[in-house]
Amino acid sequence: MSTLWTIHSASAQVNFADIGDFGADGTPNLNVSNLVKSWNPDFIVTTGDNNYPNGGADTIDSNIGKYYSDYIGSYTGSFGAGSASNRFFPTLGNHDWGNVVNNPAGADPYKAYFSLPGNERYYSYAPAGSPVRFFMIDSDRNEPDSVSSHGVQGQWLKSQMASATEPFKVVVLHHAAYSSSSNHGSHSYMQWPFKQWGATAVLQGHDHNYERLNIAGIPYFVDGIGGHPALYGIGPALPGSQVTYNAKHGAMKVSATAAQMTFQAYDVDGAQIDTFTQSAPTPNPNAVTKSFQEGAASYTGSQDTFVDDSTPTIAYGSETRATVDGSPVRHGLIRFDNILGPGASQIPYGAQIQYANLRIVTGSDSATNDQSPNLFGLHRMIADWNESSTWDSLAGGVNLGTDAAATGDFIVQPEFLSYAMNFDVTSTVQAWANNAIANRGWALFNDNGTDGWRFVTSESSGLANRPALEITYSYIPEPACLTAALILPLVLMRRRKQE
Incomplete structure (x- = not known):
């Protein structure tokens, strides 16, 4: 495993980029990578489909390393020296699993290419001192630990989120739990109770468009405009849909401090598609x-x-x-x-x-x-x-x-x-x-x-x-002393009337 990149100051602002459905060698991928690099992010996360069409070992470097080797730790590809520490944190998509079900070895090229925490299929990551922790989930049905919320992976996530101390907890996955796209749309099996488990935001992919939704009071983003040539249509807006976009390729630029987190989406020409800022949640000790x-x-x-x-x-x-x-x-x-x-x-x-x-x-x-x-x-x-x-x-x-x-x-x-x-x-x-x-x-x-x-x-x-x-x-029960203080005057008034 490569050494994880760290932030040395707990008060520092964290800046990262999110790309999704990008892994196809060509001009759209190049344009998005140039956009992302112009921001000089501390690290990059992905919402999957890093390696089209079938997650092969013969295409992975030309689809990913050619554009992002500067961020990949323990890099052994053909496009430069790589990064001294890993600053590239992907999630698995269906194309990374070979784009077929019942393909247990499909993700082997992905796991061999990257050096990631945990079992590398799903994992948690937070730079030292960061106000953000990421929970990278495998939403593909090839996942041996299940993609059901009550399976091994789901219960791992629930436990990990319960023990995390960072104010912002971001879930990242490929198959969108909620999406207004006319192509794939929502996936009910991934509608896990992320908010109840502690998530403050959810980053998703799979549909090749951009969308921001408000689901149960937290933002869900679909970010699938990262470089695959095809962009998908937008269907009827789901309840909670705030912004939709599918005109050009692009990426998300995100910054966070201990007080707030700002999500921005840009197209490849640098035009802003969307911006959203959320404050750190107030802990509820009760x-x-x-x-x-x-x-x-x-x-x-x-x-x-x-x-x-x-x-x-x-x-x-x-x-x-x-x-x-x-x-x-x-x-x-x-x-x-x-x-x-x-x-x-x-x-x-x-x-x-x-x-x-x-x-x-x-x-x-x-x-x-x-x-x-x-x-x-x-x-x-x-x-x-x-x-x-x-x-x-x-x-x-x-x-x-x-x-x-x-x-x-x-x-x-x-x-x-x-x-x-x-x-x-x-x-x-x-x-x-x-x-x-x-x-x-x-x-x-x-x-x-x-x-x-x-x-x-x-x-x-x-x-x-x-x-x-x-x-x-x-639930905060009414203090007994307060109850007595409210009732006593009423009792005294009743006694005076009786006298």
């Missing part, structure tokens, strides 16, 4: 995270089932998988009881919910096509139900607007077997904590097709894949 999952930490309050219009009198509460479909119509139901209250394992009423994430895992059976390319919406339930409920007992299944909220909490596309789908349910859990509405859980609907989705239920024998609800909140 924040607590609690998880609810059947059988974990003695919790036994999970309820889940589905109702089926083709078998309207049959209850499915004992099934290990629940089905949501458009034909026959099947509605999924899920709830976590006893999560609010005064108990030590409960969320107190009146708590401020920072983030609430519902995780549901797709089944693993390819024979029954547990996965689906359709979109599935999660809607807060209004009507009562239990695991004995049937299509008929609910008077024709779950009806939007009467039995369940007409507007959904979240939408996912569960394309792959055994992957977790994560739903941001913060607003609904906050309403429960405010005691404004009752906790009746959620219903799941197939929003746009007839290809069903089967998810693992709380009846499954495997604990890890059962539905889980993780809630981060803060």
